Each structure stands twice: as structure tokens, then as C-alpha cells.
Amino acid sequence: MNSRLPEISACRMSHMPSAPSGPSPSDRRRTKESRRAGEFPPAPEPLAVPVFDSHTHLDLTVQEAGVTGEGDPIDALIDAAAKSGIDRLMQVGVDVDSSRWGADLADRRGQVLAAVALHPNEAPRLSDLDEALRQIEALAARPRVRGVGETGLDTFRTGEEGRAAQEESFRAHIAIAKRHGKALIIHDRDAHADVLRVLDSEGAPDKVVLHCFSGDAEFAAECVRRGYYLSFAGTVTFASAANLRAAAAITPSSQMMVETDAxxxxxxxxxxxxNASYLIPITMRALADASGADLDTLCATVSANGDEVFGPW
Structure with missing residues (x-):
């Protein structure tokens, strides 16, 4: 156990008072990626210039990994992030329940803003997509909800039979983002061309973020040309991810974000x-290396991008 993180433990909690009970429906899509058995890694060297985590799931982090100690487990995660130089978090919803939970959390925690949406893999499972979208729209109107997402297209986990519902949901989320003046946070898995097609068809909102950017340099260049923001996750550090490092290298710092997807x-x-927000320094250092940028300068720009896209915390 790293002494700088006394609040975070590999032990699972016996109760989780601050997070929704039971796994989110979208949790089932990632069963093979469960992190319940692993210990949280040691804290990296903190960033000298703070940044924000543009995409995290605090509720799933508590449920899957377990956070122990006195007090609120969400506070433990937020505090650990702050010690690493991560001063703000964007809590992202994947269904109605997690979106409502995130919106409520943002009202109570000054370091947290929320994004609300139906994950693309949820849309085909819903018996009443229209009603779920109505509830998401009501949440999107709340002042500390600053993003509509994660929404988009995922052809990796959803077969042909579910893609019409995915696209219907994506189009509806684009409209919600535009009606409420919120940033659109896109989940794009194996669907680059179709994501751009739908955005072209519907007309993109003023602010668009490609969450966990997964394209190559060519796709990155197209997204940059359109004025979108590219949010890079821990995947940019993977040995096999030369394509992501090439994408980061051609992404202007003024259009770059960093995230955990914890x-x-x-x-x-x-x-x-x-994963948890306190590990962002590892990813930031990889981005600085890939782009040839000074780390502190890059952190300052990425931090400013958060205010530009989501507004002040």
C-alpha cells in the first residue's frame, strides 16, 4: 500500500453509501475488464501544474475496485486526485440512474461537474428509449451538468441488430446538447466514419469531445480540422498504441484533453x-513526450481547455 494513498485499498467495501447500489447496466458490457481483484497502483509524482480529468466514473470505481477508510469513498477518490494535481473531475453517466447520481454529486462537490447520457450500448436494450431520453434531457438542463455524454456509436459490442437504436439515440443526444448549450462527449468504438456522418447530418454542437480517442493520426487531423477536442486516456501509454501517440503528436494542445475513463x-x-483520477500524471507525461511539449505548459493549456469547453467549475 502506498503511504500517500491511505484512503484507497484493494479491499472491497462492505457498503457503498455514496454510489448507486448494484452495477450499472453498462457495467455488464465490461465484465471481462473487471478490476475488482486488483490493488490500486501507487501514486505517481504529482503534476506541478494542475489539470482536470475529462472523463471518469466515480460510481463504477467505488463499485468495481473498492474504496475503504473513514468517511465518504467518493471524497477519498477526489482527495487522492487532488494530491496528484488533478483538481477537477467530469463525472460521466452511462444510463439514467448513473446520470442522475452524477448530477446530484456535482451539486454537492465543487470539484465535480457532470455529463449525462445513455451509453450507445444501452440504447438497444431499453424498452422505452424515448422515455429514457426525456429523463436525460431533464437532467441536461441542470446548471452543473455541462456535458451530454457519453453517447455515440459502438460497433464493437453492439451487433447489426442494435445499430439503428444506437444511431437514433446518438442523434437525440446531439439535439439535446444543442438545445441546452452543453458539450457533446462522444464514445466512438470502431465507428469513426459513421460518427462523422451522423455529426454532419445533424450538425455538431459548438463543443465536441472525442472521449478516449482511439483513431490514428489521419482521423485525428480530420477531427482537429473540424474543431473537435481529442481526449486521450491511459491507452496512449500502451506499447501497442503507436497510432495514438502519432495522433497526439499532431493534435494542437489547444484541442487536447486527458482522462482516465476510471x-x-x-x-x-x-x-x-x-484506474482512478490520481493516475492522470502518468498519461500527461506520455502526452508531453508524444507531442514534444513542455509538461507544465501542456498541463496549463489542457486545464484551460476544460474551462473553455465545460465552463468554470
């Missing part, structure tokens, strides 16, 4: 263990 996508050398 509790998933833990950066090297801790793959297979739970």
Missing part, C-alpha cells in the same frame, strides 16, 4: 489494476 484503461505499467 476504473478502466489504467496506464502502463499498471494495466489490469483499478
Amino acid at each position: 476504473p478502466y484503461l489504467t496506464p502502463t505499467p499498471y494495466r489490469g489494476r483499478p
Whole structure:
């Protein structure tokens, strides 16, 4: 156990008062990626210039990895992040329940803003997509909800039979983001061309973030040309991810973000263990290396991008 993280433990909690009870429906899509058995990694060297985590799931981090200690487990995660130089978090919803939970959390925690949406893999499972979208729209109107996401397209986990519902949901989320003046946070898995097609068809909102950017340099260049923001996760540190490092190298710092997607996508050398916002410094250093940028300067720009896209915390 790293002494700088006394609040975080490999032991699972016996109760989770601050997170929704039971796994989110979207949790089932990542069963093979469960991090329950692993210990949290040691804290990296903190960043000298703070940044924000543009995409995290605090509820799933508590449920999957377990956070022990006195007090609120969510506070433990937020405090650990702050000690590493991560001063703000974007809590992202994947269904109605997690979106409502995130919106409520943002009202109570000044360091947290929320994004609300139906994950693309949820849309085909819903018996009443229209009603779920109505509830997401109501949440999107709340002042500390600053993003609509994660929404988009995922052809990796959803077969042909579910893709019409995915696209219908994506189009509806684009409209919600535009009606409420919120940033659109996109989940794009094996669907680059179709994501751009739908955005072209519907007209993109003013602010678009490609969550956990997974394309190559060519796709990155197209997204940059359109004015979108590219958010890089721990995957950019993977040995096999030369394409992501090439994408980061051509992404202007003014259009770059960093995220965890916690509790998933833990950066090297801790793959297979739970991820959390306090590990962002590892990813930021990889981005600075890939782009040839000074770390402190890059952190300052990435931090400013958060205010530009989501507004002040």
C-alpha cells in the first residue's frame, strides 16, 4: 500500500453509501475488464501544474475496485486526485440512474461537474428509449451538468441488430446538447466514419469531445480540422498504441484533453489494476513526450481547455 494513498485499498467495501447500489447496466458490457481483484497502483509524482480529468466514473470505481477508510469513498477518490494535481473531475453517466447520481454529486462537490447520457450500448436494450431520453434531457438542463455524454456509436459490442437504436439515440443526444448549450462527449468504438456522418447530418454542437480517442493520426487531423477536442486516456501509454501517440503528436494542445475513463484503461505499467483520477500524471507525461511539449505548459493549456469547453467549475 502506498503511504500517500491511505484512503484507497484493494479491499472491497462492505457498503457503498455514496454510489448507486448494484452495477450499472453498462457495467455488464465490461465484465471481462473487471478490476475488482486488483490493488490500486501507487501514486505517481504529482503534476506541478494542475489539470482536470475529462472523463471518469466515480460510481463504477467505488463499485468495481473498492474504496475503504473513514468517511465518504467518493471524497477519498477526489482527495487522492487532488494530491496528484488533478483538481477537477467530469463525472460521466452511462444510463439514467448513473446520470442522475452524477448530477446530484456535482451539486454537492465543487470539484465535480457532470455529463449525462445513455451509453450507445444501452440504447438497444431499453424498452422505452424515448422515455429514457426525456429523463436525460431533464437532467441536461441542470446548471452543473455541462456535458451530454457519453453517447455515440459502438460497433464493437453492439451487433447489426442494435445499430439503428444506437444511431437514433446518438442523434437525440446531439439535439439535446444543442438545445441546452452543453458539450457533446462522444464514445466512438470502431465507428469513426459513421460518427462523422451522423455529426454532419445533424450538425455538431459548438463543443465536441472525442472521449478516449482511439483513431490514428489521419482521423485525428480530420477531427482537429473540424474543431473537435481529442481526449486521450491511459491507452496512449500502451506499447501497442503507436497510432495514438502519432495522433497526439499532431493534435494542437489547444484541442487536447486527458482522462482516465476510471476504473478502466489504467496506464502502463499498471494495466489490469483499478484506474482512478490520481493516475492522470502518468498519461500527461506520455502526452508531453508524444507531442514534444513542455509538461507544465501542456498541463496549463489542457486545464484551460476544460474551462473553455465545460465552463468554470
